[in-house]
Amino acid sequence: MKTLFVVNPVAGRGKCLKIWNNIKYHIKFPFDFVFTQAPGEAAEIAAGARNRGFTRVVAVGGDGTICEVGNGLALSDVEMGIIPAGTGNDFIRTIGIPQDPKDALAVLEQGHTQYIDLGRHEKGFFINVAGVGLDAEVARATNEDVKFLSGTPAYIFALITTLIHFSPRKAVVEVDGKTYHRKLWLAAVGNASFYGGGMMICPDALVDDGLLEVCLVNDMSRLEILRFLPRVFSGGHKSHPAFEVFRGKQVKISFEIPTAAHADGDCIGCTPVSFSIMPRALKVIGNNFTHFRG
CATH class of the missing domain: 2.60.200.40 (Tumour Suppressor Smad4)
Structure with missing residues (x-):
């Protein structure tokens, strides 16, 4: 499985970068990663990953980052994983991902997939x-x-x-x-x-x-x-x-x-x-x- 981590270094008032610098050493499978540099960029990166043959894109950040990655992957078969590193971390409550990043990585390695609905507004999902x-x-x-x-x-x-x-x-x-x-x-x-x-x-x-x-x-x-x-x-x-x-x-x-x-x-x-x-x-x-x- 070809995996791309999309990391928002400013998520969670900056704690995301610290989380990523710790968690990356515990990843046991081949991966690439990229840092976002501006709002909205995570969606563009995720959409591009689809065309580059990635089968899994992992959002490392908060609900805003998750939403952007979800927008980039919507209506495709590419899986979205999550390492929570944001302020609210609300979506992980719905799909059973732990708050602890290392435990979340274990879910990424062992968890199962499910299709979910998305809400839609004039500017996206x-x-x-x-x-x-x-x-x-x-x-x-x-x-x-x-x-x-x-x-x-x-x-x-x-x-x-x-x-x-x-x-x-x-x-x-x-x-x-x-x-x-x-x-x-x-x-x-x-x-x-x-x-x-x-x-x-x-x-x-x-x-x-x-x-x-x-x-x-x-x-x-x-x-x-x-x-x-x-x-x-x-x-x-x-x-x-x-x-x-x-x-x-x-x-x-x-x-x-x-x-x-x-x-x-x-x-x-x-x-x-x-x-x-x-x-x-x-x-x-x-x-x-x-x-x-x-």
């Missing part, structure tokens, strides 16, 4: 969750403003600061042609369950069911949303009366004023935005797949 509203603003703040923290603390700090100026706003959500009028803090569109460093925002999303899970967080007070959000880490928010779920293949979201949107934590512009599902679009290497049918 997403692997975890896209969203509009508060979560998109938090993602922007985490990436651009919170340089002194990493992991879950970075998301929490960004959330608290964002809550100061963001308020619920009127929205129109369309799911497979059915229209819903709501006043929302956020709308999350999940292919997988997790984002934001372990927040299970779309708790029942399955990455191989051919559907998107559309999760709406309706209007509530700031105090109440501060009570609501910690429950998202365990999935306990499912029972909250302001939480609402729909499922479908085509989703369109509009807000009364232009509102930030993200896909896997990266800004994709402002509303209105549309999303769809691409079934069985990516072949991934994992272990003990937890959010799959059966």
Whole structure:
């Protein structure tokens, strides 16, 4: 098997480079590797690897790197492996990859493969969750403003600061042609369950069911949303009366004023935005797949 490691040296606030410099000495099979130098380059490298005869491409970085590599390999039979080295490391929770890089390498060597769905937006694919509203603003703040923290603390700090100026706003959500009028803090569109460093925002999303899970967080007070959000880490928010779920293949979201949107934590512009599902679009290497049918 011809393997290429795509390493994002700045992922995880720079810890990725240290992880790679350690892990490369433990790789027991032939491989090539390349460092990314700019946002979006991992997708180009992965797409090029397909044409160069690689049968496996391993993303070494965080969810952003994984998403980019997934975009480059989408709709092919090239396998995607993962060595987690990012800030949130959310997708590995879905496919059973350990946080420890050496253990993740063992999964790469011994794990099995599975085809998963990908979410789609106007600029490409997403692997975890896209969203509009508060979560998109938090993602922007985490990436651009919170340089002194990493992991879950970075998301929490960004959330608290964002809550100061963001308020619920009127929205129109369309799911497979059915229209819903709501006043929302956020709308999350999940292919997988997790984002934001372990927040299970779309708790029942399955990455191989051919559907998107559309999760709406309706209007509530700031105090109440501060009570609501910690429950998202365990999935306990499912029972909250302001939480609402729909499922479908085509989703369109509009807000009364232009509102930030993200896909896997990266800004994709402002509303209105549309999303769809691409079934069985990516072949991934994992272990003990937890959010799959059966």
